[in-house]
Amino acid sequence: MSDNFTKLAYETVQQSQSYFAVAHKTISSRLRSLVDPPVEQKTKPLPPQVLQEMQQRLNRLMEADWSDAERGLYPASLLFDRSWSDFFLYYPAIWLDFPQMWERVKQKRYQEFSPEIETEGYPGYYLQNFHYQTDGYLSEMSANLYDLQVELLFNGTADAMRRRILAPLKQGLTGFSGISPRQIRVLDVACGTGRTLKFLRGTLPLASLYGMDLSPAYLRKANQLLSEIPGELPQLLQGNAEELPYLDNYFHGVTSVFLFHELPGGVRQRVINECFRVTQPGGLLIICDSIQLSDAPEFKVMMENFPAIFHEPYYKNYISDDLVGRLESAGFTNIESQVYFMSKYLIARKPA
Ligand SMILES: C[S@@+](CC[C@H](N)C(=O)[O-])C[C@H]1O[C@@H](n2cnc3c(N)ncnc32)[C@H](O)[C@@H]1O
Structure with a gap:
C-alpha cells in the first residue's frame, strides 16, 4: 500500500468517525429533548468560530499522528486499530x-x-x-x-490523542540508551481498559510494561485487550494512584491519560508526588488530559459547558489548576507543555 493511499485511508476513517460521533450526539440529544424537554438551559451557546477552530485542531492532530507513524515511531497499523x-x-x-x-x-x-x-x-x-x-x-x-x-x-479522536504521548516518551527514553530495550520499564497510571498500553506495546515492543487502575472491571477489560496482541503481557495491578504499589525509582517512564480532570486538587498533587517517587532519576512522566483555560481561552464556553452536560465534578477546578506548579513542587523539572485538539500534554523530567 503506498503512503499516499494509507494516509488518505487514515484521514477518511478519522473524518468518518468524526461525522458519525457528531450525528450520534445530535440525534441522541434531540431524542432526549423530545422524551424529556429541558426545564432550564444549563449550557451557553458556543461562539460561531469554535467549530472552525476545532476542525483546524483536528486536522493538526491527524497530521501529527500520521507523521509519527510515517517516520516509524509506531506502526501505521495502530492508526487503524479499532475493535469492530x-x-x-x-x-x-x-x-x-x-x-x-x-x-x-x-x-x-x-x-x-x-x-x-x-x-x-x-x-x-x-x-x-x-x-x-x-x-x-x-x-x-x-x-x-x-x-x-x-x-x-471526542469525535473519534481519543486514540489519536492518546498516541501523542508516544513521541515524547520515546524521545525521553533515549537518555537510557546504555541499557537494553528489555530493561526499560514503563508504567501507565489509571490505565483503564488498556488502550494506551496497547499503543505503548506497539511503540516499545520489548519494554516491560505495567498498568494500574482502581477499577477491577476495567483491568479485566484491559487484560482481555492486551492478551490478544503479540509481546509480553503488561503487568496489571489494582490499586490507588495516591499510593502506587511500586518501589521508589523503579520506572524509566510513567504515563497517565485522562485521569487528572477526574481527581480533586489535593488528590492530583498526591498522585503527581507518587509518580515522582516511582520514576527513576533521569526518567520522565507524561500526562495527557483535557486542555485548560490557559491553553485555549477561545474554548472557555465549551470547557464551562462540559461539566454541565456530563457529570464531571472536579473539571471546573481542573481547568484552572496550576499543573506545572504541582509537578515542580513534586520535584519534576524541565516541564514542557504541548496541545493537540482537546488535550494537553505535560512532559516532566526527574532530575538525573
Ligand atoms: C477517564 S478514565 C481514563 C482511562 C484511560 N487512561 C484512558 O485513556 O481511557 C479514568 C480512569 O482513572 C481511574 N482512576 C480514577 N481515580 C483513580 C485512582 N485514584 N487510582 C487509580 N485509578 C484511578 C478510573 O478507574 C478510570 O479507569
Missing part, C-alpha cells in the same frame, strides 16, 4: 442505556451504583457516575461501553 466486534456488540447497548442515564440526570443522582456492585474501600471522590455512566467505573458493562463512549465524546 466491540462496536457491533456495544454500540446498541449505549442506546439501551440512555433511558436510565437520562432518568439519573433528571433526578440528579450522581452517585448511584447497582446493589450488586461492591463500593467498599474506594475513595469517596471516585464513587461517582462520571459522565452519568451507569455504575461509574465499577461494572463489566461500564468497561465494555467506555472506549466507545470516549470516542463518541
